[in-house]
Amino acid sequence: MNYEKAFHSIDMEPMSYIKRFAIPVIVFGFVFSFILYALLPTLFVGPTQYIPALLPVICILFAVYYPISIADGKAAEIDNNMHYYITQMGAIATAQTPRLDIIRIVSENKDYKRLAEETIKIYNLVTVWNMSLAEACKFISKRTPSILYEDFLDRFAHGLQSGEDVNDFLSAEQNVVMNEYESMYEGSLYAIEMIKELFVSMVMSLIFLASFAVIMPVITGMDAILLMSIVVATFIATDLVMVVFAKSKVPMDPIWQQTGIMTDDQLKLNRSIPISLVGCLVVGIIVYLYGEIEVPIAVAMVFTPLVYTGYIAKKIEKGIRRRDENFPSFIRSLGSSAGARGGLVDEALKALRAHDFGPLTHDVNNLYRRLSTRIDKIESWHLFAASTGSNLIQRFSVMFVEATHLGGKPEVIGDIIATNFHRIVTLRKKRYQSASSLVGVLYGLTGGIGFTMYISLGVLDLMQSMFSSVDMPSGMSMGMVIYTDVGSIETLSLMVLFIMIAHSLLSAILIRVVDGGNMLSATTDFVIMVWISGVAAVVTTSGVASLLGIS
Numbered sequence: 170m171n172y173e174k175a176f177h178s179i180d181m182e183p184m185s186y187i188k189r190f191a192i193p194v195i196v197f198g199f200v201f202s203f204i205l206y207a208l209l210p211t212l213f214v215g216p217t218q219y220i221p222a223l224l225p226v227i228c229i230l231f232a233v234y235y236p237i238s239i240a241d242g243k244a245a246e247i248d249n250n251m252h253y254y255i256t257q258m259g260a261i262a263t264a265q266t267p268r269l270d271i272i273r274i275v276s277e278n279k280d281y282k283r284l285a286e287e288t289i290k291i292y293n294l295v296t297v298w299n300m301s302l303a304e305a306c307k308f309i310s311k312r313t314p315s316i317l318y319e320d321f322l323d324r325f326a327h328g329l330q331s332g333e334d335v336n337d338f339l340s341a342e343q344n345v346v347m348n349e350y351e352s353m354y355e356g357s358l359y360a361i362e363m364i365k366e367l368f369v370s371m372v373m374s375l376i377f378l379a380s381f382a383v384i385m386p387v388i389t390g391m392d393a394i395l396l397m398s399i400v401v402a403t404f405i406a407t408d409l410v411m412v413v414f415a416k417s418k419v420p421m422d423p424i425w426q427q428t429g430i431m432t433d434d435q436l437k438l439n440r441s442i443p444i445s446l447v448g449c450l451v452v453g454i455i456v457y458l459y460g461e462i463e464v465p466i467a468v469a470m471v472f473t474p475l476v477y478t479g480y481i482a483k484k485i486e487k488g489i490r491r492r493d494e495n496f497p498s499f500i501r502s503l504g505s506s507a508g509a510r511g512g513l514v515d516e517a518l519k520a521l522r523a524h525d526f527g528p529l530t531h532d533v534n535n536l537y538r539r540l541s542t543r544i545d546k547i548e549s550w551h552l553f554a555a556s557t558g559s560n561l562i563q564r565f566s567v568m569f570v571e572a573t574h575l576g577g578k579p580e581v582i583g584d585i586i587a588t589n590f591h592r593i594v595t596l597r598k599k600r601y602q603s604a605s606s607l608v609g610v611l612y613g614l615t616g617g618i619g620f621t622m623y624i625s626l627g628v629l630d631l632m633q634s635m636f637s638s639v640d641m642p643s644g645m646s647m648g649m650v651i652y653t654d655v656g657s658i659e660t661l662s663l664m665v666l667f668i669m670i671a672h673s674l675l676s677a678i679l680i681r682v683v684d685g686g687n688m689l690s691a692t693t694d695f696v697i698m699v700w701i702s703g704v705a706a707v708v709t710t711s712g713v714a715s716l717l718g719i720s
Contacts, residue, residue: 257571434488
């Protein structure tokens with residue numbers, strides 16, 4: 170990414186950016202650093218004296234990198250919509266739609282977001298500034314932050330200048346763009362594997378840090394509570410950074426539909442939330458009144474009712490995935506049948522009702538009933554897409570309706586959509602496999618964290634109990650050998666438990682970020698990892714106590 174395109178992405182000239190943004194940020198860094206040194210001279214001594222000096226450096230790096238980061242974000246947004254974009258253009262072109270009208274139609278699709286903005290610029294350059302379509306495509310290709318879109322526009326401009334038929338060009342581009350999208354998607358999946366290894370390495374390092382934070386106060390006399398507080402903050406910050414990093418790397422390919430229409434499945438999921446919360450409250454009251462359960466197990470029991478919401482979300486999501494797998498065969502059959510009937514989609518749909526499309530069959534029957542009322546065909550397809558719950562079906566079914574409404578060939582449109590749809594579903598299956606392997610890694614890692622940290626607490630408890638009863642010779646104190654008063658073991662145990670719960674929550678969110686599912690389904694993984702933490706805590710504590718003879 171070069172700076173010329175970066176400044177085009179933020180719609181600012183370089184000098185304007187420097188004057189209005191970069192200089193104020195850098196000046197703020199120097200001024201704030203000076204204020205810290207002037208007002209708090211005693212706070213920054215020893216190694217900490219360099220902290221305020223880092224502020225100007227951070228501000229300079231932020232000012233330099235900000236345009237690039239904005240451009241990269243917009244490029245990712247464009248790349249994540251290119252497969253929809255090229256499919257819609259190819260479907261519309263089958264109706265022999267004029268070239269400029271194709272550009273206008275796709276620019277009006279708000280689902281494309283940044284890609285729609287780039288396309289409307291091309292349309293305005295042609296209609297307002299009287300550029301040729303080829304010149305407008307070249308003009309935007311030099312300014313768009315997306316390499317994928319830049320290459321497409323360059324090929325499109327060359328095809329227009331050489332007189333190539335738009336329909337033939339866009340038909341050939343289906344395979345080209347989808348191959349490039351697959352390469353980008355698989356690169357993101359490789360990044361997920363890298364994130365997995367990086368996450369494991371960092372957590373293992375933090376486990377050793379936590380163990381040292383528990384043991385070191387016995388040797389140095391430092392405050393164990395303070396050291397463990399630092400470990401808690403470091404653990405949570407590391408997990409948060411990994412979640413944000415993973416979110417920036419994985420493809421933006423949501424599974425659930427984005428229409429905003431409240432379906433029966435969405436209503437059922439929403440109703441499950443208060444049920445789970447009330448269940449947590451009831452279990453919490455029971456556990457509190459009983460009062461004889463180990464704290465880690467009691468906490469796990471309180472969170473257990475959240476499994477209900479996770480179960481509902483995962484069940485709905487499983488149905489969405491099954492509908493996605495059946496949609497290509499449905500849309501291809503519908504296109505072929507409609508083509509054989511002279512483009513009559515309603516009649517083709519009536520004939521297809523006899524076929525079984527798995528979980529999609531019920532939605533297909535409802536679609537035919539709505540279309541047979543002849544009230545609003547477009548809205549009927551919108552409701553069909555929403556009822557399936559699938560983002561892919563939502564996006565592609567709209568393309569089919571729009572292209573056939575313009576007079577396109579249903580059999581060709583159906584084949585284009587089915588082929589591209591199937592390729593995306595195949596990519597998603599690879600993503601699900603990657604997420605499944607991550608689940609096993611995080612479950613095992615959670616158990617390892619609990620086992621290691623509670624062993625450290627057991628050793629600390631042993632050392633305190635052993636040396637607190639030792640009689641030292643006159644003139645000597647126990648502090649000359651070992652420090653026995655480093656803090657409450659119960660408090661340290663609660664802090665370790667808090668680390669485990671926070672880690673379980675952020676790990677569950679990381680799993681959902683990787684597989685692209687609904688965040689509410691993360692509650693199941695969260696509860697399982699909390700139970701793993703609780704069992705690890707109780708088993709390790711009792712095992713260490715039995716082994717080391719701690720009462």
